[in-house]
Amino acid sequence: MSDIVLYTVISLTLLGILAAVILYFVAQKFKVVEDPRIDAVEEVLPHANCGGCGYPGCRPFAEACVKADSLDDLFCPVGGNEVMAKVAEILGLEAVEAEPRVAVIRCQGSYEHRPRTSRYEGASTCAIEHALYTGDTDCPYGCLGLGDCVAACDFEALFMDEKTGLPYVIDENCVACGACVEACPRDIIELRKRNKRDRKIFVSCINEEKGGVARQYCKVACIGCSKCFQVCPFDAITMGNNLAFIDSDACKLCRKCVVVCPTDSILEINFPPRKEPKEVKPAAAKKAVPPKQEKAAPAVAAAKETVAVKEKEQEKEKKAENIPAEEKASEKDAGGEDEKKKEAGGSSPEEKKGS
Amino acid sequence: MQKLKTFPKGGVHPPEHKLSAGSPIETLPVSGRVAIPVVQHLGAPAEPVVQRGEEVKVGQLLAKGTGFVSANVHAPVSGKVFRIDKKFDASGYKRTSVIIDINGDDWDPEIDRSTTLRKEITASREEIIEKVQAAGIVGMGGATFPTHVKLNVPRGKKADILIINGVECEPFLTADHRLMLERGEELVVGIRILMKALAVTTAVIGIENNKPDAIDHLTKLTADEPGITVQPLKVKYPQGGEKQLIKAITGREVPSGGLPVDVGAVVHNVGTTLAAYEAVQKNKPLIERIVTVTGKSVAKPSNFLVRIGTPISALIDAAGGLPEDTGKVVLGGPMMGKAVSKLDIPVTKGTSGVLIIPDNEAHRAPVEPCIRCAKCVSVCPMGLEPYLLMDLGVYEKFERAQNERVMDCIECGSCSYICPADRPLLDYIRLDKLRVGEMIRKARQAAK
Numbered sequence: 001m002s003d004i005v006l007y008t009v010i011s012l013t014l015l016g017i018l019a020a021v022i023l024y025f026v027a028q029k030f031k032v033v034e035d036p037r038i039d040a041v042e043e044v045l046p047h048a049n050c051g052g053c054g055y056p057g058c059r060p061f062a063e064a065c066v067k068a069d070s071l072d073d074l075f076c077p078v079g080g081n082e083v084m085a086k087v088a089e090i091l092g093l094e095a096v097e098a099e100p101r102v103a104v105i106r107c108q109g110s111y112e113h114r115p116r117t118s119r120y121e122g123a124s125t126c127a128i129e130h131a132l133y134t135g136d137t138d139c140p141y142g143c144l145g146l147g148d149c150v151a152a153c154d155f156e157a158l159f160m161d162e163k164t165g166l167p168y169v170i171d172e173n174c175v176a177c178g179a180c181v182e183a184c185p186r187d188i189i190e191l192r193k194r195n196k197r198d199r200k201i202f203v204s205c206i207n208e209e210k211g212g213v214a215r216q217y218c219k220v221a222c223i224g225c226s227k228c229f230q231v232c233p234f235d236a237i238t239m240g241n242n243l244a245f246i247d248s249d250a251c252k253l254c255r256k257c258v259v260v261c262p263t264d265s266i267l268e269i270n271f272p273p274r275k276e277p278k279e280v281k282p283a284a285a286k287k288a289v290p291p292k293q294e295k296a297a298p299a300v301a302a303a304k305e306t307v308a309v310k311e312k313e314q315e316k317e318k319k320a321e322n323i324p325a326e327e328k329a330s331e332k333d334a335g336g337e338d339e340k341k342k343e344a345g346g347s348s349p350e351e352k353k354g355s
Numbered sequence: 356m357q358k359l360k361t362f363p364k365g366g367v368h369p370p371e372h373k374l375s376a377g378s379p380i381e382t383l384p385v386s387g388r389v390a391i392p393v394v395q396h397l398g399a400p401a402e403p404v405v406q407r408g409e410e411v412k413v414g415q416l417l418a419k420g421t422g423f424v425s426a427n428v429h430a431p432v433s434g435k436v437f438r439i440d441k442k443f444d445a446s447g448y449k450r451t452s453v454i455i456d457i458n459g460d461d462w463d464p465e466i467d468r469s470t471t472l473r474k475e476i477t478a479s480r481e482e483i484i485e486k487v488q489a490a491g492i493v494g495m496g497g498a499t500f501p502t503h504v505k506l507n508v509p510r511g512k513k514a515d516i517l518i519i520n521g522v523e524c525e526p527f528l529t530a531d532h533r534l535m536l537e538r539g540e541e542l543v544v545g546i547r548i549l550m551k552a553l554a555v556t557t558a559v560i561g562i563e564n565n566k567p568d569a570i571d572h573l574t575k576l577t578a579d580e581p582g583i584t585v586q587p588l589k590v591k592y593p594q595g596g597e598k599q600l601i602k603a604i605t606g607r608e609v610p611s612g613g614l615p616v617d618v619g620a621v622v623h624n625v626g627t628t629l630a631a632y633e634a635v636q637k638n639k640p641l642i643e644r645i646v647t648v649t650g651k652s653v654a655k656p657s658n659f660l661v662r663i664g665t666p667i668s669a670l671i672d673a674a675g676g677l678p679e680d681t682g683k684v685v686l687g688g689p690m691m692g693k694a695v696s697k698l699d700i701p702v703t704k705g706t707s708g709v710l711i712i713p714d715n716e717a718h719r720a721p722v723e724p725c726i727r728c729a730k731c732v733s734v735c736p737m738g739l740e741p742y743l744l745m746d747l748g749v750y751e752k753f754e755r756a757q758n759e760r761v762m763d764c765i766e767c768g769s770c771s772y773i774c775p776a777d778r779p780l781l782d783y784i785r786l787d788k789l790r791v792g793e794m795i796r797k798a799r800q801a802a803k
Contacts, residue, residue: 133447
């Protein structure tokens with residue numbers, strides 16, 4: 001009996017030694033030499049694997065960083081300058097400072113501003129609706145409201161507002177990875193320079209039709225009148241395709257363009273309220289809808305986006321701004337609800353009865 | 356009873372509802388202002404050749420095709436060009452159109468407007484193809500592929516059979532049915548013309564068995580025409596698909612990614628054949644077509660001969676107006692047609708019907724999870740796996756979709772029709788095809 005135990009122990013030990021020797025040589029033969037800096041770089045990256053840098057994930061980006069001679073074309077939008085400085089330190093290279101950016105939605109075609117002319121019942125993605133027709137409004141440029149951008153966002157920085165049918169950006173979560181820009185079939189979303197206190201001024205429309213036609217689609221469409229272009233003291237505005245565009249790098253946030261815009265298509269977000277009342281605006285009188293209501297959508301956006309603001313002073317201002325915003329939102333609710341009910345359902349463009 | 360021919364794989368048989376089968380073709384006049392889109396075909400867009408304010412006659416060239424796979428567009432009405440602008444058309448977007456204010460009905464003197472049958476074919480093979488190209492003829496079954504391209508058999512390939520598509524497998528539509536009954540004599544001359552252009556000696560007219568009067572009529576007409584026969588077919592959708600029809604009649608299978616001419620067959624729709632007759636024998640370009648206006652609540656389901664550009668609202672008015680309970684207006688048949696969001700869009704070369712669906716039938720049921728019943732797989736006439744292709748679309752695995760041969764899909768909609776969970780299978784397959792098409796084009800450009 002004890003012999004069996006002895007032989008077993010001996011034979012297993014020998015087998016073990018033999019296997020160890022074989023494995024040692026195999027390991028030598030197939031040894032993978034990897035730059036230890038790759039691991040070090042990967043360690044400091046945010047591990048979001050969002051693809052915002054243009055690489056499939058954080059590890060391939062780390063490999064690319066280690067391989068590269070300079071960090072000129074390599075930037076992690078999630079980590080920003082802080083992380084890139086750490087990466088540069090590990091690799092002994094010079095970090096390139098990049099301006100932090102943030103996504104903005106360049107469409108204000110809410111239920112209120114843009115009449116719905118048909119009903120879409122198809123598969124619930126913007127990509128399919130875009131391939132079929134202009135969408136439930138006549139605007140061939142505007143937001144389709146099915147949330148492909150929200151689905152693409154890995155950082156919970158976008159949400160779909162059911163009251164307006166438009167997506168909104170939560171500034172503090174947005175890392176400007178560009179996933180939403182890629183997902184939007186209509187190219188509505190743009191990455192713009194992130195200003196102090198997340199203040200933004202931009203033309204919130206990409207409709208390239210002539211003014212008259214654009215206004216038929218949407219009350220707050222840019223009509224390409226170039227009033228903002230004329231008033232801009234910093235040459236930050238360019239005109240093209242019946243559309244104004246504000247260069248976020250050149251814009252100094254003076255807000256002169258916002259005042260002159262006759263269609264309210266230029267948005268100012270996260271600014272303190274103006275000293276003079278809005279009614280002074282010459283164009284405001286022309287509008288059918290009272291200016292208070294018309295501003296409701298941007299105000300909601302402002303309320304949602306101001307969450308990020310930390311300064312106490314700013315907080316006070318926000319509170320002042322927030323209250324009327326919510327009131328406005330609830331006011332608008334009554335009007336928006338019917339529209340929304342019509343929307344429910346979901347595929348092919350459908351003729352409204354009797355049209 | 357002898358077993359009828361059909362294609363073997365897949366297919367469905369939706370209720371036929373051929374409500375307008377008994378209504379003779381009526382000519383519908385058009386007045387006012389019409390918009391003629393310059394893109395009414397597959398391929399490169401045509402370039403407008405008329406100016407604002409120019410007077411045009413019926414049959415005058417409005418837009419010239421650019422490149423080989425493209426088609427001319429002619430003035431279907433006479434009058435003054437109001438302007439060239441973007442107008443909503445069946446694509447759901449605004450596209451360049453020539454807008455004409457109608458004034459009288461002044462035809463180009465070159466066009467023979469008499470109704471006498473010209474049987475004798477004097478044009479040579481090249482002349483026929485040239486005339487068909489000049490007349491801007493495209494496939495009138497709905498695909499709108501330029502006909503002259505199909506008549507030009509590529510070098511090294513040879514066609515030996517011409518198949519005339521009189522199947523009309525879409526429910527509701529009867530335009531081709533009425534055409535076969537009322538314009539049969541001209542149709543037979545048209546077949547002779549296409550046979551001459553393709554240098555084939557055999558032609559088969561495929562007609563589904565639910566049109567016995569058309570089968571009888573054409574059998575009588577072709578009794579003493581050597582080489583032309585009528586083939587009755589079992590009723591099954593999508594038998595009107597080119598590949599399905601070739602398989603049903605000849606038993607040959609078009610290879611994946613290949614063309615019908617690879618197996619020696621060329622298929623033309625009866626409408627196209629009639630247009631070829633008019634172009635070659637009467638010098639008449641493609642300026643009008645037969646359109647079925649139908650639907651369960653439509654007061655007077657009809658077949659109209661209308662000029663291209665006629666707004667569909669005029670057609671609906673002529674058929675008794677838009678019914679109270681309208682839920683959806685579809686251009687084409689219920690299976691492959693496309694719902695429209697406007698009624699002032701023009702009839703184009705590919706508009707085979709206007710179908711008005713009542714509200715209680717117009718909506719989609721809520722989407723349920725896939726129950727893995729594989730009904731979509733068994734009805735797919737191309738032998739694809741629609742449930743898989745849909746998932747690949749949802750998860751954006753377009754390369755895999757390409758390997759699963761999504762580009763073979765003919766978009767017949769049998770899968771979406773049969774799905775008990777009401778999944779939007781074809782919606783996502785179309786997305787697959789769109790993205791895979793982009794990938795293929797990109798790869799081709801990169802290769803250059």
